[in-house]
Amino acid sequence: MHILRVFNTNVVLARDADGGEVVLTGRGLGFQARPGQEVDPTKVIRVFRPEDGRNADNFGEMLAALAPELVHLVDRVLAPVWAELRREPSSTTVLALADHLSFAIKRIERGMDAVYPLRAEVAHLYPRELHWAENVVAAVNDELELDLPADEAIPIAMHLVNAAFDSGNLALTYRMTGVFSQVFEVIEGAFSQPLDRDSVNVARFITHLRYFFVRVHSEEQVQDHPTSFLDAIATAYPDAHRCARRVADILELRLGQPITEDEISYLTLHVARLTQAASIRKPEK
Numbered sequence: 001m002h003i004l005r006v007f008n009t010n011v012v013l014a015r016d017a018d019g020g021e022v023v024l025t026g027r028g029l030g031f032q033a034r035p036g037q038e039v040d041p042t043k044v045i046r047v048f049r050p051e052d053g054r055n056a057d058n059f060g061e062m063l064a065a066l067a068p069e070l071v072h073l074v075d076r077v078l079a080p081v082w083a084e085l086r087r088e089p090s091s092t093t094v095l096a097l098a099d100h101l102s103f104a105i106k107r108i109e110r111g112m113d114a115v116y117p118l119r120a121e122v123a124h125l126y127p128r129e130l131h132w133a134e135n136v137v138a139a140v141n142d143e144l145e146l147d148l149p150a151d152e153a154i155p156i157a158m159h160l161v162n163a164a165f166d167s168g169n170l171a172l173t174y175r176m177t178g179v180f181s182q183v184f185e186v187i188e189g190a191f192s193q194p195l196d197r198d199s200v201n202v203a204r205f206i207t208h209l210r211y212f213f214v215r216v217h218s219e220e221q222v223q224d225h226p227t228s229f230l231d232a233i234a235t236a237y238p239d240a241h242r243c244a245r246r247v248a249d250i251l252e253l254r255l256g257q258p259i260t261e262d263e264i265s266y267l268t269l270h271v272a273r274l275t276q277a278a279s280i281r282k283p284e285k
Contacts, residue, residue, distance in 0.1 A: 002014060007060045008030055011064040016047075021056035023048040023060040024047055025068065026044045046075060062099060066099060069144070071095075073139065074097045074101065077140075093159060093162070097136070100159065104148060116154040118154055119151060124197040125180050125181070126177075129157040129158075137150065187274065187275075208270055215263075216257055234268065237269070240268045245264060
């Protein structure tokens with residue numbers, strides 16, 4: 001690999017053997033280095049490959065502005081997350097979390113409190129990611145001898161939700177969370193009884209909604225089943241189907257796209273499973 005740009009003594013931009021631009025970190029990697037020189041592989045600790053079309057120069061500048069020990073700590077703490085997701089580490093997520101934590105640390109040092117109103121939604125919708133995020137906060141507090149509040153896990157969890165679905169857009173993830181909360185309000189209102197947010201069926205429904213959201217964002221909604229199949233579902237679960245149509249109306253308004261009949265049928269099946277398992281009474285017509 002050859003150096004393209006030196007950001008500081010520990011961070012450089014380089015071109016790899018495949019011709020792509022990568023950001024490299026390592027103690028002394030950029031010391032007295034010049035563009036065009038060969039990278040010393042013995043000094044390279046981590047190779048970051050900017051994803052989602054991110055500009056490599058901007059990525060390197062952001063990385064160079066962060067404390068190396070914080071970046072390495074985030075990278076290490078997220079290793080179990082990537083293992084559970086069965087995917088390669090995301091350079092973008094590592095940078096985003098390290099950047100967030102760097103700002104959070106400065107905020108705490110200045111006595112500034114942050115308010116995260118989505119704790120209930122995140123706990124109900126993303127328990128796995130919240131657990132991971134709490135581990136990140138605990139590790140940062142332990143290793144850097146800090147006292148970050150427990151609520152810092154909320155935005156970190158949102159970053160991890162974003163990473164799990166490769167959306168590359170954190171704003172989209174926050175929007176998705178708001179839509180999910182409204183969907184549950186519609187279902188609970190239709191059947192006049194709260195759902196058990198800790199149940200397996202609710203977890204399955206959340207997973208379905210998350211993939212549905214990705215499909216809509218990618219303009220790849222399901223629309224393969226014959227009309228007879230869709231009619232059979234509507235006939236078998238009339239109450240759930242009416243509720244699913246209300247949910248679809250909300251989704252269309254929030255997402256700005258029409259929902260296919262196939263997607264409504266899948267929503268019907270999930271609503272039916274939720275309501276039957278919870279023994280919720282039928283809604284008033």
